[in-house]
Amino acid sequence: MGDRVTIVYEFASVQDKLKELRKKLQHQLRDKDPELVDATVMSAAELVENAIKYGSSEISFNLAIENDLLTIGVANRSMDQGDLDSFKAHVAKIRQSEDVGELYTQRLMELIEDPLRGPTQLGLIRIAHEGKFELDYRQEDDLIRVTATRSLN
Amino acid sequence: MENLKSDDLEIAVALEDPIRISWIGESGFTDPGAVLDPYIARLGDAFCGRNAIVDFMDLNYMNSSTVRSIIYLCKLFNEKSIQTTIIYNKSLNWQAVSFRPLESLGQLFEYINVEGKEASA
Numbered sequence: 271m272g273d274r275v276t277i278v279y280e281f282a283s284v285q286d287k288l289k290e291l292r293k294k295l296q297h298q299l300r301d302k303d304p305e306l307v308d309a310t311v312m313s314a315a316e317l318v319e320n321a322i323k324y325g326s327s328e329i330s331f332n333l334a335i336e337n338d339l340l341t342i343g344v345a346n347r348s349m350d351q352g353d354l355d356s357f358k359a360h361v362a363k364i365r366q367s368e369d370v371g372e373l374y375t376q377r378l379m380e381l382i383e384d385p386l387r388g389p390t391q392l393g394l395i396r397i398a399h400e401g402k403f404e405l406d407y408r409q410e411d412d413l414i415r416v417t418a419t420r421s422l423n
Numbered sequence: 424m425e426n427l428k429s430d431d432l433e434i435a436v437a438l439e440d441p442i443r444i445s446w447i448g449e450s451g452f453t454d455p456g457a458v459l460d461p462y463i464a465r466l467g468d469a470f471c472g473r474n475a476i477v478d479f480m481d482l483n484y485m486n487s488s489t490v491r492s493i494i495y496l497c498k499l500f501n502e503k504s505i506q507t508t509i510i511y512n513k514s515l516n517w518q519a520v521s522f523r524p525l526e527s528l529g530q531l532f533e534y535i536n537v538e539g540k541e542a543s544a
Contacts, residue, residue: 288451289431292484305516308484312517316487319453375524378494382528385495386460392487400520 288315288322295333306340306422313401313418314342316393321346321416324353338422342403345415354414360394361405370399424469427462434462441474441508449484455492463492467499474506479518480542490521497525501532513539 403418511522
């Protein structure tokens with residue numbers, strides 16, 4: 271049976287909470303492999319940043335390590351329907367991709383065309399590519415729960 | 424050219440030849456358009472036609488908005504004919520994974536070269 275560590279934070283809204291989240295996670299995971307810590311901190315921060323950008327001011331976050339799986343969960347309400355559709359399509363594209371590194375490179379190529387305009391749309395790709403997490407989501411009315419899961423083996 | 428010190432990120436400019444632009448600390452800007460991109464634009468104006476090293480060896484964290492700003496830097500410095508070598512820390516997994524694709528993208532730019540280096544002991 272794997273160890274179980276659960277960290278739960280509630281966020282009011284503010285962007286500088288991201289820094290606080292990163293510091294707390296670095297501290298909580300300090301006995302883990304540095305590569306895993308970096309990947310988890312980046313992925314958690316990207317998910318929360320997305321939730322802040324596209325969601326409501328109330329965001330819940332949790333991180334659990336159980337049965338050799340590390341799961342990050344972020345939930346928020348009130349995502350605009352267009353943003354929600356775009357998010358779902360983006361996750362589906364990442365999940366279906368056989369080479370997420372190629373997706374990352376493709377997105378960088380697109381950004382070269384006009385790096386200062388439009389959404390970055392790199393965060394979820396980085397979570398899958400750099401963080402090696404598997405992305406998923408569940409929708410319950412206006413609540414969207416996004417999870418990123420990675421095996422510890 | 425002044426250094427940038429904002430939140431947990433410092434961008435230090437050393438007026439050597441080549442000019443060394445070192446990113447130090449953490450870059451978590453959620454709105455790079457407010458601080459980071461205008462600063463990069465000023466770097467581009469200040470060093471037009473010069474040689475530069477952009478050093479990320481001491482960058483400990485960046486968010487995806489920062490990745491976009493780095494793409495902007497590459498494009499701008501190329502347009503400004505700044506012969507640029509971008510150095511990243513390939514000993515750090517996150518930097519290796521994030522920056523390695525830029526090595527191939529760097530081939531699209533006449534003036535940009537991207538190199539991974541091992542951190543010195």
